[in-house]
Every structure is written in C-alpha cells, then in structure tokens.
Amino acid sequence: MKIIVSIKQVPDTSGKVAVNPDGTLDRASMQTITNPDDMNALEAALKIKDETGCKVVVVTMGPAPAAGMLREALAMGADEAYIASAREFGGSDTYATSQILAAAINRIGVEKDDIVICGRQAIDGDTAQVGPQIAEKLHLPQITYAADIQKDGDTITVRRMLEDGYMNIKTKTPCLITCIKELNTPRYMSVSGVFEAYSKPLTTYDYEALKDDPLIDKSTIGLSGSPTNILTSFTPPQKGAGVMLEGNDRATCDKLASILLEKHII
Amino acid sequence: MNSNFNSSDIGAFKDVWVFCEQREGKLMPTDFELISKGRDLANELGVNLCGILLGDDVDGIAKELGGYGADKVYVCNHPLLKVYNTDGYAKVICDVIADLKPEAFLIGATNIGRDLGPRCAARLHTGLCADCTHLDIDMVNYKEFLKQASTLPADRIEKLDTAVVLGQKHDVSRDLKMTRPAFGGHLMASIICPRFRPCMATVRPGVMKKNAFDQAKADACEIVHPAFELNESDFQTEVTEVVKAAKKLVDLIGADYIVSVGRGISKDVEGGIKLAEELAAELGGVVGGSRATIDSGWLSADHQVGQTGKTVHPKVYIALGISGAIQHKAGMQDSECIIAVNKNDTAPIFEIADYGICGDLFKVTPMLTEAIRAAKASK
Numbered sequence: 260m261k262i263i264v265s266i267k268q269v270p271d272t273s274g275k276v277a278v279n280p281d282g283t284l285d286r287a288s289m290q291t292i293t294n295p296d297d298m299n300a301l302e303a304a305l306k307i308k309d310e311t312g313c314k315v316v317v318v319t320m321g322p323a324p325a326a327g328m329l330r331e332a333l334a335m336g337a338d339e340a341y342i343a344s345a346r347e348f349g350g351s352d353t354y355a356t357s358q359i360l361a362a363a364i365n366r367i368g369v370e371k372d373d374i375v376i377c378g379r380q381a382i383d384g385d386t387a388q389v390g391p392q393i394a395e396k397l398h399l400p401q402i403t404y405a406a407d408i409q410k411d412g413d414t415i416t417v418r419r420m421l422e423d424g425y426m427n428i429k430t431k432t433p434c435l436i437t438c439i440k441e442l443n444t445p446r447y448m449s450v451s452g453v454f455e456a457y458s459k460p461l462t463t464y465d466y467e468a469l470k471d472d473p474l475i476d477k478s479t480i481g482l483s484g485s486p487t488n489i490l491t492s493f494t495p496p497q498k499g500a501g502v503m504l505e506g507n508d509r510a511t512c513d514k515l516a517s518i519l520l521e522k523h524i525i
Numbered sequence: 526m527n528s529n530f531n532s533s534d535i536g537a538f539k540d541v542w543v544f545c546e547q548r549e550g551k552l553m554p555t556d557f558e559l560i561s562k563g564r565d566l567a568n569e570l571g572v573n574l575c576g577i578l579l580g581d582d583v584d585g586i587a588k589e590l591g592g593y594g595a596d597k598v599y600v601c602n603h604p605l606l607k608v609y610n611t612d613g614y615a616k617v618i619c620d621v622i623a624d625l626k627p628e629a630f631l632i633g634a635t636n637i638g639r640d641l642g643p644r645c646a647a648r649l650h651t652g653l654c655a656d657c658t659h660l661d662i663d664m665v666n667y668k669e670f671l672k673q674a675s676t677l678p679a680d681r682i683e684k685l686d687t688a689v690v691l692g693q694k695h696d697v698s699r700d701l702k703m704t705r706p707a708f709g710g711h712l713m714a715s716i717i718c719p720r721f722r723p724c725m726a727t728v729r730p731g732v733m734k735k736n737a738f739d740q741a742k743a744d745a746c747e748i749v750h751p752a753f754e755l756n757e758s759d760f761q762t763e764v765t766e767v768v769k770a771a772k773k774l775v776d777l778i779g780a781d782y783i784v785s786v787g788r789g790i791s792k793d794v795e796g797g798i799k800l801a802e803e804l805a806a807e808l809g810g811v812v813g814g815s816r817a818t819i820d821s822g823w824l825s826a827d828h829q830v831g832q833t834g835k836t837v838h839p840k841v842y843i844a845l846g847i848s849g850a851i852q853h854k855a856g857m858q859d860s861e862c863i864i865a866v867n868k869n870d871t872a873p874i875f876e877i878a879d880y881g882i883c884g885d886l887f888k889v890t891p892m893l894t895e896a897i898r899a900a901k902a903s904k
C-alpha cells in the first residue's frame with residue numbers, strides 16, 4: 260500500500276506581494292514555500308504511514324528548483340519523490356496541469372489499496388481545481404474538503420466540510436482526497452530526517468518519460484493544451500482614501516452619524 | 526456521455542446555463558444571484574437563460590428561478606440525486622450538457638460547486654475559471670469595468686478586443702470574459718475559454734446582485750425534464766450522513782450592516798464583541814470578524830470576512846480593531862461605505878475606509894452607537 264501526495268511549490272502570498280507595472284507578478288522578489296494545504300495533505304499521509312507502515316510518495320510538477328521542496332518532504336518522512344519538469348509542461352492551466360500530474364501518477368502506479376492526496380487549493384493560482392481534475396483523469400472517486408480521514412482496510416471514511424455543516428462520505432481505495440487546514444497540524448522535519456532525505460530516491464520525469472501516456476499530447480498539455488487563456492491580468496486600484504475624522508470623542512461620533520444620516524446611509 | 530460530443534465544435538453550442546444548487550430541497554441564495562447575472566449575459570448573446578436543477582422531486586421549487594430571469598429550467602429528478610454526490614451529479618450534468626450543448630455554464634463557487642465544476646470540466650474537456658467575481662460578454666461594459674477596477678492604462682484596455690490564441694488573432698467579443706482574483710487577491714485576471722464549449726465558471730457567492738423577483742416571469746418559466754440514466758452502479762462514493770451545524774449561522778452575505786471585530790478586541794474579548802453587537806443591533810445588522818478572531822476561537826468560522834471567509838458588500842461595513850490585511854480587504858472592499866476604528870493611524874484599513882476614526886475601539890464604539898441612536902431619533 261502507498262499514498263501519493265501531490266504538492267506544489269508556491270510564492271508566499273501572505274507577505275508582501277510585488278506586482279510588476281505590466282500586471283504580472285514579480286516572482287523573483289518572493290519567498291517560495293510548500294503550498295500550505297499540501298503540508299496538511301502530507302501530514303495526513305504520514306499519519307497513515309505511522310499507523311500502517313505504508314509507503315508515502317510525493318510528486319510535483321514544476322521547474323527544477325521545486326526539487327528542494329521535495330527534499331523537505333522526504334525529510335518530514337516521505338519515502339520517494341518525483342518531479343515532472345519539462346519545457347513542454349510550461350504555461351499549463353488546471354486542465355493541462357492535472358493531465359500531466361495524472362500521467363506522472365500513472366507512471367508511479369496506482370494500485371488497488373493506494374490513496375492519492377492533494378491540498379484543496381494552492382495559494383497562488385487559487386483555483387482548487389487540480390485535485391478533482393486529477394481524480395477524473397485517473398477515474399478515481401474524489402472526496403474534497405477533508406477535515407477528517409479514517410481508514411479501515413480498503414474503506415475510507417472522510418468528513419467533508421460544507422459551509423453549513425459537513426457530510427460523512429465513504430469510499431473504497433483507490434481514491435483521491437483533497438485536504439483543508441483543519442485536518443491536522445503538519446509536523447516538522449527531524450534532524451535525522453534531514454540527514455536521510457539525501458539518500459532517498461528523487462526521480463525526474465521529463466517529457467520523454469511521460470510522453471507515451473495517452474494523457475500526454477500537445478493538444479492536452481502546456482500552453483497549447485490549456486482550454487483557458489489569460490486575456491489580461493491587473494492589479495486593483497487602491498480605493499480613494501476617505502476622510503480621517505478629527506478627534507475620537509462623542510463630537511466626532513456625532514459628526515459621523517450626521518454624515519451617515521445626510522447621505523441616507525442609516 | 527454522448528459519444529459524439531465534441532467540445533471544440535464551438536458553433537454547435539447555444540444558451541447560457543446555471544447550475545442551481547439545492548440543499549434539503551431548498552434553493553441556495555447563489556442560485557438567484559447567478560440566474561440574475563446569467564440573464565444579462567444571455568441578453569448580450571441573444572440566447573436563452575436556463576437553469577439546471579438536480580434533486581429528488583424538486584419540480585416545485587424550479588419556477589421560482591424564472592422570477593429572477595430563467596426562461597427555462599431543466600429538472601432532473603431521481604432518488605439518487607436527493608443529496609449532493611459527486612458521482613451522480615457529475616454524470617447527469619455531463620450527460621445532459623453533452624446532449625443539449627449550452628455555450629456557457631455557471632456554477633456557484635460553494636464547497637459543492639467547487640467539487641462539481643472541475644470534475645465536469647475535466648470530463649467534458651473544456652476550460653473552467655475558478656471563483657469569478659465579475660463576468661462580461663459585452664466589450665463596452667467590460668472595458669468600462671476595467672477602467673474602474675484596474676490600474677491598466679487606457680490604451681491597453683482598448684487593445685483587448687483581440688487575444689492571441691495558439692499564435693492566431695482571436696476576436697473575444699462573443700467570449701465570456703471571466704474575471705477573478707488570484708494570489709490571495711493581489712492580482713486579478715480575466716480568463717477566456719476561446720476554443721472549447723461550454724465555457725465554464727464557478728462564481729463567488731455574494732458577489733453578483735440579485736434581480737427583483739417577478740411573479741409573472743416565474744409563472745411563465747418553462748419546466749423541462751431532459752432524458753438521463755442513473756444507476757447505483759454509477760456511484761463509487763456513498764454519503765452516509767449530512768450534519769448541519771448546530772448553531773444558527775450568521776448571515777453575513779445578506780446583511781446590509783456589518784460590524785466586524787479584529788484582534789484589536791484582545792484585551793477584553795467578550796466586552797469587545799458585546800460592543801460590536803450593540804452597534805450592529807442599533808443598525809439592524811450583524812457581527813463579523815477578521816480571521817484573527819476566528820483563529821483565536823473568539824467567533825465561529827461563519828463570521829469570517831475575507832478571502833478565505835465570506836465576500837460581503839453591505840451598505841455599511843464597520844471595522845473595529847482590524848488592521849486591513851489584503852486577505853481581509855478582499856472580502857469587504859466593495860462595501861458601499863466603510864468605517865474604520867483603529868488606534869493606529871497608519872493601519873492599512875484606513876486606506877480604503879470612507880470614514881476613519883483613530884482611537885480606542887472600547888471608547889469609540891459605545892459613543893458611536895449612542896450617536897447613531899440619537900441621529901436616527903432626530904429624523
């Protein structure tokens with residue numbers, strides 16, 4: 260049995276985000292991190308490994324430096340890592356990204372008692388679409404927004420969050436699950452883990468390695484295989500600064516209340 | 526799914542459809558928002574606007590959608606569709622789409638819509654734009670929107686009539702232009718899906734304005750039952766239980782007045798929330814909060830405003846002790862009037878506030894409640 264965790268390297272959008280004058284992102288000025296939800300996905304897999312001794316495999320698609328993130332995952336306790344990286348994969352939207360990741364996961368191999376785990380959403384593209392799209396392409400049942408995962412033999416039970424409550428959903432392996440941050444608290448790398456990480460296998464899948472998969476075709480991957488196109492990107496203007504009222508006493512509040520009344524806001 | 530279906534045969538597709546989500550036999554508020562927006566888009570394209578509603582015996586709720594602008598509602602009834610399940614819903618929707626070929630397909634970006642949308646788009650081999658906050662067909666409207674909502678120079682906006690798609694010039698005037706925030710709201714992007722149909726979008730709840738309900742239109746709305754097949758064997762997952770949150774959730778999205786608190790209440794959390802409640806009660810509104818207040822366990826998650834919470838545009842949004850992080854602004858900056866109270870005069874919230882008061886919220890809030898009460902009494 261193994262668990263395949265799909266993890267993405269992302270710019271840290273929680274700090275300062277620099278945007279170039281032409282509306283594109285100044286990625287060079289930003290730190291990269293492992294996508295936060297994917298840390299929860301990895302932790303969920305490592306928990307099951309702690310209980311069952313199964314194998315944990317991490318996979319990513321991205322430029323070569325993303326291998327550094329995979330080493331960190333190996334240091335946390337993953338056993339093997341794969342990076343799909345090729346010029347042909349660049350410019351992929353979620354359809355094409357999931358096509359490539361599904362092909363990579365096919366190459367790793369999904370067996371009867373395996374589980375694929377993704378984060379719910381990446382903090383850069385922010386779409387939450389890649390997980391379900393991988394599931395469709397691998398013909399796996401999907402359960403998204405997982406806040407709790409229970410495994411009993413080949414039966415998986417997940418608490419799937421809704422805005423107004425939750426659902427309990429049952430399925431059999433193999434299946435795909437997407438995780439939210441409420442699921443767990445990711446562990447840290449251990450010193451021995453960091454040491455061992457460098458002797459664990461990290462494999463690169465280039466275009467050649469994946470091209471025989473039926474999912475891989477010029478019309479389904481990369482820019483030419485992406486159904487969506489970005490017409491334009493831009494930054495929103497700052498809303499015109501309003502009025503700073505003078506003082507902070509009752510008179511200030513009365514003034515504000517009378518403005519609101521005049522403008523029929525209250 | 527119809528084996529002749531070809532998503533790149535653009536000319537074969539017509540009409541705008543909205544996936545109308547029901548939970549426990551009740552339509553969701555997003556359904557009315559999307560039907561209202563879909564009506565505009567259908568008018569601009571000169572086509573019909575149709576809802577598609579899945580459930581068990583849900584004909585009775587379908588006509589209401591007509592009152593907000595649907596010409597027609599496709600209703601798919603089946604006991605296995607009573608509760609949302611990815612397998613059943615994706616199968617029926619893809620099968621019906623493959624038969625009837627809508628050109629655009631809108632889905633509310635609820636936890637259910639964001640599960641269903643990508644599964645269907647992958648199966649249909651088409652594009653899906655995530656969590657949109659603005660939709661346009663008409664180029665004049667679209668450019669006008671960009672002039673207001675972007676920092677793009679006018680000459681760049683003027684050049685957006687065509688895009689380069691696979692090395693060819695492509696006229697975007699009949700494409701749905703789907704605008705969405707990414708990178709945590711730091712960047713906006715307009716997405717098109719020029720080569721495949723249906724063009725699909727999930728749309729953020731609470732963003733599109735709902736039309737006024739029109740009973741005559743509801744009466745005239747046509748109910749159609751499209752053919753579909755569904756069997757137990759189509760299901761790989763089973764929903765064993767649906768549990769509703771015990772407490773009544775706060776309805777931020779529908780509220781005209783929201784008083785939100787942030788970490789600024791930390792020295793007296795209960796007192797701070799009470800002051801906010803009193804101010805909200807005076808205005809006839811509700812209390813919300815920044816993520817800091819949710820993460821600290823002071824308010825439940827349904828109160829959260831922002832990128833990972835609710836998007837709101839009330840008449841008045843009052844921020845008490847909230848710094849104004851971009852992720853918070855993403856959920857409230859389109860409020861009609863923003864009032865901020867913060868003891869730090871350089872807090873970023875003041876950059877978007879219409880009226881700012883620099884002071885201690887514990888002192889200012891009760892005075893503001895009193896002042897508003899007095900002002901209303903003088904009316």
Ligand SMILES: Cc1cc2nc3c(=O)[nH]c(=O)nc-3n(C[C@H](O)[C@H](O)[C@H](O)COP(=O)(O)OP(=O)(O)OC[C@H]3O[C@@H](n4cnc5c(N)ncnc54)[C@H](O)[C@@H]3O)c2cc1C
Binds near residue numbers: 320354356492
């Ligand atoms: C401004 C902007 C807007 C965009 N809008 C759209 C859009 O509306 N529709 C669209 O189809 N594409 C869109 N894209 C393209 C999209 O961001 C990329 O395809 C991206 O590679 C994947 O999408 P995501 O970051 O949203 O991932 P998500 O779908 O949010 O990621 C969910 C999970 O999938 C897994 N995953 C995702 N990417 C990888 C990866 N590279 N390696 C390993 N695991 C991964 C992770 O487990 C992750 O937690 C947009 C891109 C930009 C820059």
Ligand SMILES: Cc1cc2nc3c(=O)[nH]c(=O)nc-3n(C[C@H](O)[C@H](O)[C@H](O)COP(=O)(O)OP(=O)(O)OC[C@H]3O[C@@H](n4cnc5c(N)ncnc54)[C@H](O)[C@@H]3O)c2cc1C
Binds near residue numbers: 831
């Ligand atoms: C991926 C991601 C998603 C996020 N999503 C959201 C989201 O949806 N919503 C959200 O809100 N945040 C979100 N955040 C968090 C966001 O970045 C901020 O951390 C958060 O909004 C801060 O909350 P705050 O303003 O209450 O707290 P702080 O930033 O700590 O601000 C507290 C403010 O209170 C003021 N203050 C203190 N005492 C007083 C007093 N007595 N009187 C008056 N003022 C006082 C201070 O001057 C300060 O400005 C997200 C972050 C990430 C990384």
